[in-house]
Amino acid sequence: MFGVNWVGLLLPSAYLVVLVGTFMTFSTVYRRRKALQSANLAPWFGPHLQRNIYLSLLHMQPEDGAEKGAPRIPDSVIRAALMRRAVEDIHRIIQIRAAKAACSSLLQRGSVGDDLWQRFQRAEKEMEDELRDVVMEANALVPGWGQIIFQSANEIAANKVLRDKLEDIEAQTEKEKEWWEKRRAVIQSEFMKELDNEEKTQTKAASVTSAASGDEPVLVDTNVPSASSPTGSKKKKGKK
Structure with a gap:
């Protein structure tokens, strides 16, 4: 029968103990650090x-053994x-x-x-x-x-x-109502301006059209005697 070589197992066992101890220490320190960081974070x-x-x-609230006159x-x-x-x-x-x-x-x-x-x-x-x-x-x-x-x-x-x-x-309705009132006033003023401009344009176009069609005022010669004047009646009588 072969005996157990305890000396040969000592080194691997020591390595495992050191490895596990290192891992546990690192895990503990890491958890503590995370908990400390989480505690220092700003609340949501x-x-x-x-x-x-x-x-x-x-x-x-007054306790049961407190004075009876304490407000509740x-x-x-x-x-x-x-x-x-x-x-x-x-x-x-x-x-x-x-x-x-x-x-x-x-x-x-x-x-x-x-x-x-x-x-x-x-x-x-x-x-x-x-x-x-x-x-x-x-x-x-x-x-x-x-x-x-x-x-x-x-x-x-x-x-x-x-x-x-x-x-x-x-609140939005009141703001929109004020905006529409201002907008309506602006549109109304613009419409009145356009209406005035259109009336002026139509008046000018009518005068130009009447001038182009020959409807000019007739000039009457004041030197020509009329039929009802006395001079004209005398001339007619002389001819007769």
């Missing part, structure tokens, strides 16, 4: 004002603040869905870097956590409200978008 969305307002209202915020105000938070979440979800296809296409073409895609993925993950938190808060305020809060928020967001479009159309 700005500050969530509606969420901050809702959390501020919750913190203003009505539940309707808390629910309204949570609904506004959900409406803002709906707007952000719509923006994320609209930007996902564009970002993915640009990343595949190499038009954008990995930083933009990391920002987008982080925003998507934050929105998932935000939706889960809103559902939990809604169920804590009203049992079962978390199942329908985003349906109501979606309707409110759609109505807001429709109102904004109507306001834009009305």
Whole structure:
């Protein structure tokens, strides 16, 4: 029987240990660096004002062991603040869905870097956590409200978008109305000028036509006596 050459296996084993250790160290350092870079990236969305307002209202609520004279915020105000938070979440979800296809296409073409895609993925993950938190808060305020809060928020967001479009159309209508009033005044003045020029042209053409056709005024010789004058009657009597 052959004995195991432990000395010969020592060198390959040491090489494998060093290789695995190097790979694990590099992977750990790389993940930490990526996490640090991702944390330093600018957020996809700005500050969530509606969420901050809702959390501020919750913190203003007096605790159970607090004084009885402390003011208490009505539940309707808390629910309204949570609904506004959900409406803002709906707007952000719509923006994320609209930007996902564009970002993915640009990343595949190499038009954008990995930083933009990391920002987008982080925003998507934050929105998932935000939706889960809103559902939990809604169920804590009203049992079962978390199942329908985003349906109501979606309707409110759609109505807001429709109102904004109507306001834009009305503002555009006023601008177009002013433009048409100015344009009509300009066209009317130009039309009156053309009409005056046409009348002058027709008058001039009529005078030229009458002169060319011979309709000139007849010159009467004042030296020739007329038949009714006394001189002419005497001459006629002398001849007789």
